[in-house]
Amino acid sequence: DSGVTQTPKHLITATGQRVTLRCSPRSGDLSVYWYQQSLDQGLQFLIQYYNGEERAKGNILERFSAQQFPDLHSELNLSSLELGDSALYFCASSVAVGQGAKNIQYFGAGTRLSVL
């Protein structure tokens, strides 16, 4: 158990809908990362938050947004869903920001999103 909790485990929804994925980081970790894993594009970094503030952005679509709350949990909001958004969404957390290998990321089990 990595200590990172993601809910829900599975989500089935229709095109055009909006969903929210939730992540609770490991105790003491200030940084949260979101990744998308799909068959055609592999693992892609979406966005990172550190202590409530956005720190880095990757290949995140404008239809997607995220935030980190004062209790450090994070939510990823996906709207106007398309079939191609079906994927496994991972959250990871780490103690600090940057610092290369000192910044080990611990992953949750993921949320599998199916858009029908």
Next chain:
Amino acid sequence: GNSVTQMEGPVTLSEEAFLTINCTYTATGYPSLFWYVQYPGEGLQLLLKATKADDKGSNKGFEATYRKETTSFHLEKGSVQVSDSAVYFCALSEDSNYQLIWGAGTKLIIKP
């Protein structure tokens, strides 16, 4: 830009065989290198890491050496077990960058 290239899978081996999964990288600076493993139905777990040239990361019988001259970080294990069946990801991170850059993943299948 930075990138990671892994050998395509699936790699199928018999139990107790020797394993090599190739990983090469492109980076502008001096990255840290990682191997993560994803067991079926689970999230990614850090397997091992190396922070500078000639460092060797090791864990659970797996090893990888950071080779700057060949920009490689190949994963090896002397004798694989059925329980090693999983998807293995090579990744890099630079101190100036907060994100992990991932390889495509290599699926490993070990047959008894």
